[in-house]
Amino acid sequence: MTGLYGRGRRNAANIVVRSNNIRSAKIPGNFDGFAILQLSDLHVDLSPKAMDRLHAILPGLTYDICVLTGDYRGLTFGPYQAALDGMASLCRLIKKPMYGVLGNHDTIRMLPALEEMGIKMLLNERIVIERNGHRIHLAGVDDAHFYRADNLERAAAHIPTKELSILLSHTPEIYQQAAHAEFDVLLAGHTHGGQICLPGRIPFSLDSILPRRLGSGAWKYHKMIGYTSVGAGCSIVPARFNCPPEITIHYLRSVS
Numbered sequence: 608m609t610g611l612y613g614r615g616r617r618n619a620a621n622i623v624v625r626s627n628n629i630r631s632a633k634i635p636g637n638f639d640g641f642a643i644l645q646l647s648d649l650h651v652d653l654s655p656k657a658m659d660r661l662h663a664i665l666p667g668l669t670y671d672i673c674v675l676t677g678d679y680r681g682l683t684f685g686p687y688q689a690a691l692d693g694m695a696s697l698c699r700l701i702k703k704p705m706y707g708v709l710g711n712h713d714t715i716r717m718l719p720a721l722e723e724m725g726i727k728m729l730l731n732e733r734i735v736i737e738r739n740g741h742r743i744h745l746a747g748v749d750d751a752h753f754y755r756a757d758n759l760e761r762a763a764a765h766i767p768t769k770e771l772s773i774l775l776s777h778t779p780e781i782y783q784q785a786a787h788a789e790f791d792v793l794l795a796g797h798t799h800g801g802q803i804c805l806p807g808r809i810p811f812s813l814d815s816i817l818p819r820r821l822g823s824g825a826w827k828y829h830k831m832i833g834y835t836s837v838g839a840g841c842s843i844v845p846a847r848f849n850c851p852p853e854i855t856i857h858y859l860r861s862v863s
Contacts, residue, residue: 615803615846620656622664622839622852627825629832630860633771633791635741639861642670643773644701646854647796648838650712651693653681657840657852658693665700670856672736673701675726676796676836677710677750677777679717687713691720698724706734706745710777710797711753712842729775731758733766743859746790747775752797752815757781763788771859779822779835780815786831793833794857798822800837804849823850 634641651658680690698705705726709715718728727734729747736743744766749756759774759781766772772790779795786793800823801810813822820826826833839852 612846615844615848616656618847619654619841619845619852620660622657622660622854624664624668625853625855627834627855627857628860629792629857630862631771631791631832632862633769634743634859634861635738635771636861637739637741638743638771638859641738641859643794643857643859644668644670644673644854645676645794645834645836645857646673646839647676647836648678648710648799648840648842649675649694649697650678650681650838650840650842651697652689653842653845654840656845658697661697661839661854662700664854665697668856670702673705674745674775674794675705675707676775676794677708678712678796678838678840678842679710679721680712680714681840681842683712683753687717691717694721695724698726706747706775708747708775708777709750711750713750729762731756731761733762733764733772743771743773745773745775748781750777751781752778759784759788763790778815779833780817782817782821782828782831782833786829790831793831794836795833796836796838798835798837799842800835800850802837802841802847802850803844806849808849810850
């Protein structure tokens with residue numbers, strides 16, 4: 608059992624860099640190839656070996672923006688300064704601009720410090736990204752899993768239906784509501800892909816109410832494109848089996 612646990616801890620530090628293509632006719636030609644680095648479920652204070660690996664990986668990556676989909680802290684309660692210190696160290700290696708949302712492990716009290724690090728936190732709001740006269744919309748909602756503080760209506764307000772909209776949510780559980788709000792893309796995390804899985808990446812639990820096919824990787828629901836990151840860190844137990852940690856670079860691909 609000791610050997611198995613040691614193997615799980617080593618697995619938890621072996622972060623994989625994945626790539627994912629997002630294809631849509633709404634993507635302007637000027638945004639073709641636009642790269643979005645997604646970091647999720649870092650749990651920096653509980654995942655020191657994974658964070659060491661991330662420090663080594665980040666300087667060599669090429670991307671246009673970075674999005675962080677929540678759970679910076681390890682526990683759901685108590686002190687959070689160690690998580691903020693770890694985030695500050697990471698943010699010094701991340702290219703700007705950075706955008707983020709809070710997860711169910713985070714507290715609103717962390718928000719000012721995260722913004723001081725250069726992360727534009729999106730709490731039920733959206734921003735516009737422009738390139739050569741064309742634009743896309745990036746929105747974010749507050750945690751919908753534990754705090755239920757999400758407000759999709761507010762986040763989607765004033766987004767033209769003909770322009771690409773990307774929603775950041777810590778949990779993918781709001782996939783139905785997001786599709787109903789006519790978001791084109793949903794980027795989420797939270798599930799850890801199960802973290803401890805059977806061979807074939809079959810999770811014991813996703814800690815989420817959603818179809819298993821939406822629990823990790825790329826998926827589609829009606830017209831909405833989705834991606835659920837399995838995360839870079841660990842929760843509760845610092846070990847992974849059959850579910851390696853990941854960071855993902857999403858490439859926007861214009862479809863004529």
